[in-house]
Amino acid sequence: QSVLTQPPSASGTPGQRVTISCSGSSSTIGSNIVNWYQQLPGTAPKLLIYSNNQRPSGVPDRFSGSKSGTSASLAISGLQSEDEADYYCAAWDDSLNGWVFGGGTKLTVL
Amino acid sequence: EVQLLESGGGLEQPGGSLRLSCATSGFTFSNYDMNWVRQAPGKGLEWVSVISASGGTTYYADSVKGRFTISRDNSKNTLYLQMNSLRVEDTAVYYCAKDQRTGIMTKNNCFDPWGQGTLVTVSS
Numbered sequence: 001q002s003v004l005t006q007p008p009s010a011s012g013t014p015g016q017r018v019t020i021s022c023s024g025s026s027s028t029i030g031s032n033i034v035n036w037y038q039q040l041p042g043t044a045p046k047l048l049i050y051s052n053n054q055r056p057s058g059v060p061d062r063f064s065g066s067k068s069g070t071s072a073s074l075a076i077s078g079l080q081s082e083d084e085a086d087y088y089c090a091a092w093d094d095s096l097n098g099w100v101f102g103g104g105t106k107l108t109v110l
Numbered sequence: 111e112v113q114l115l116e117s118g119g120g121l122e123q124p125g126g127s128l129r130l131s132c133a134t135s136g137f138t139f140s141n142y143d144m145n146w147v148r149q150a151p152g153k154g155l156e157w158v159s160v161i162s163a164s165g166g167t168t169y170y171a172d173s174v175k176g177r178f179t180i181s182r183d184n185s186k187n188t189l190y191l192q193m194n195s196l197r198v199e200d201t202a203v204y205y206c207a208k209d210q211r212t213g214i215m216t217k218n219n220c221f222d223p224w225g226q227g228t229l230v231t232v233s234s
Contacts, residue, residue, distance in 0.1 A: 035220040044205055045155065047222040088155050092217035097169050099157035
């Protein structure tokens with residue numbers, strides 16, 4: 001069981017907006033920044049959102065992140081078929097002195 | 111271009127040892143904290159360990175503490191993971207990942223980029 005809780009799956013049709021939640025605690029998301037990673041099938045993970053809501057260069061502005069209290073969310077607008085991937089949230093855990101990940105959300109574009 | 115290339119994976123018996131390497135290029139290696147993250151077959155991501163830029167500070171996941179040792183050779187731009195007392199549950203693809211920014215605490219950083227990974231299989 002992961003320290004951060006994500007829904008195992010999400011889906012949407014092309015053009016729709018989908019959100020993926022990530023729930024933590026006071027020692028994780030409540031105290032620290034949240035990062036999001038995208039893992040396309042058969043590839044290494046890639047940074048998608050950092051410091052709660054910052055996009056690395058090259059990441060489309062269709063992707064956005066937010067954080068409130070001990071929860072965070074990733075939103076994808078204008079859904080495209082190439083967005084079909086696994087998405088992971090991550091945060092530092094002050095109690096464990098290490099990074100923790102969510103269990104991952106598999107996004108399906110219908 | 112930043113490049114991270116893991117090697118050293120393979121098949122090992124329970125109780126055995128392996129040493130993974132991550133050769134890097136395209137950035138000033140000695141300025142950045144570095145991490146190992148693993149992914150068991152069909153499972154999610156699990157952070158394993160981080161080492162500071164100087165090598166003086168390390169942290170480990172509880173699941174590997176006392177069995178794995180992270181280290182680095184800044185003269186060779188290479189990161190290592192010595193894995194001892196291997197267990198079946200250590201079977202995974204092991205990725206090395208660079209902290210995105212230099213000069214900030216690792217807890218405020220992120221992993222960017224990641225290597226392509228090396229597969230470690232622990233089985234009798």
